[in-house]
Amino acid sequence: MDAVAHHLRRLLHRADLHGALDALTPLLPGQPGSATQLNVLSGLRVYVRWLEETGHSLLHVSDAQARAYSAWLAAAYAPATHKNRLTQVRWLYDLLQHQGLVTDNPYRRVQGALNHAHDHRPVYSPADIARLLQEANPEERALVLLGAHGGLTGPETRGLTFEAIDFAYGTLHVSGRTVQATEALMGALERWGHQRGHTALFRATGPLFDLPTPFQLRKKLHFLCLRADVTYRAWHALRHAAGLRLLEPGLNAQTRQAAQDHLGLHSDESLRPLVKLKKISAPT
Missing domain, CATH: 1.10.443.10 (Intergrase catalytic core)
Structure with a gap:
C-alpha cells in the first residue's frame, strides 16, 4: 500500500493522470478485475478526460470545480448515471485525502441529479x-x-x-x-x-x-x-x-x-x- 501511494504521488505531481489511474486501480472498490472495479475505473477515466478538456486540476480541487463537473454530468448523462459518476469521484478524493495528497473532498458537498421526469428529455432551444x-x-x-x-x-x-x-x-x-x-x-x-x-x-x-x-x-x-x-x-x-x-x-x-x-x-x-x-x- 505504501509503495502504491508513493508511486501515485510521483505520477500526480508529474500530471500523469492516466498513469495515476493505473496506479490507483489496486485501491479501488471491488475485487481486481471485477465488474465493480472496472465500472469505477471507467467513471474515473470520464473525469480525467473532463479535467484534460477543461484545464481543471486533479489535486487543486474546489467547490466551484465540483459543481461544474456535476453540471456537466447532469447535461451529458441520465440522472442515475450522474449519481454513479459523482459517487466514483467521491471515492477518488477520499482515497487521495487518505494518502495526504488533498486536504478536502468538495464532491462530498455536491448533490446528484434529482430524478424529475422531464430531466430525461433535455433540449437545445x-x-x-x-x-x-x-x-x-x-x-x-x-x-x-x-x-x-x-x-x-x-x-x-x-x-x-x-x-x-x-x-x-x-x-x-x-x-x-x-x-x-x-x-x-x-x-x-x-x-x-x-x-x-x-x-x-x-x-x-x-x-x-x-x-x-x-x-x-x-x-x-x-x-x-x-x-x-x-x-x-x-x-x-x-x-x-x-x-x-x-x-x-x-x-x-x-x-x-x-x-x-x-x-x-x-x-x-x-x-x-x-x-x-x-x-x-x-x-x-
Whole structure:
C-alpha cells in the first residue's frame, strides 16, 4: 500500500493522470478485475478526460470545480448515471485525502441529479441552436443540423456516409428510413462535403466525418458549446429539438406521425416523452 501511494504521488505531481489511474486501480472498490472495479475505473477515466478538456486540476480541487463537473454530468448523462459518476469521484478524493495528497473532498458537498421526469428529455432551444450555428465551422454546422433538423442519433451521425446522402433530392437514408433534410441542413452538408472532396464531378465515398467513438462526437459538441456560451447538453438534446420543430404547428395526429417517422420511432408510446416535453416548453 505504501509503495502504491508513493508511486501515485510521483505520477500526480508529474500530471500523469492516466498513469495515476493505473496506479490507483489496486485501491479501488471491488475485487481486481471485477465488474465493480472496472465500472469505477471507467467513471474515473470520464473525469480525467473532463479535467484534460477543461484545464481543471486533479489535486487543486474546489467547490466551484465540483459543481461544474456535476453540471456537466447532469447535461451529458441520465440522472442515475450522474449519481454513479459523482459517487466514483467521491471515492477518488477520499482515497487521495487518505494518502495526504488533498486536504478536502468538495464532491462530498455536491448533490446528484434529482430524478424529475422531464430531466430525461433535455433540449437545445432555438436560441441555443442559433448561437451554436453562429459560432460553428463547416463541420460543426453540419453536425448540429444533422441533430437539430435531421433528428439523427449520435451513432447515425457518426456513421453517416456520402452514399447515404441524396444531394439531388435532399434526403438522407439512415437506419432503414428516409429523412427529408431542410434547406439549411443540405446546404451545410454540401459545404462540408466539398471540404471532404465531394463535388458535382467527383462523388466522394465513405464516412462524412472522422468520428470513430461517441466521446469524439461529445467532445466536438462540448467545445462548440463553450465557444457559443451555450449550456452543454448531450447529443439527444439536438434530436429532441428536431422533434419539437415538427410538433411546433400543434399536437395533432399529422404532426405526431411526422415526428415519429422523421425520428425513426416505432410507436406512439416512444413519442410520448417528446410530447410531454412539448407541453412543458410551450409558452403559458
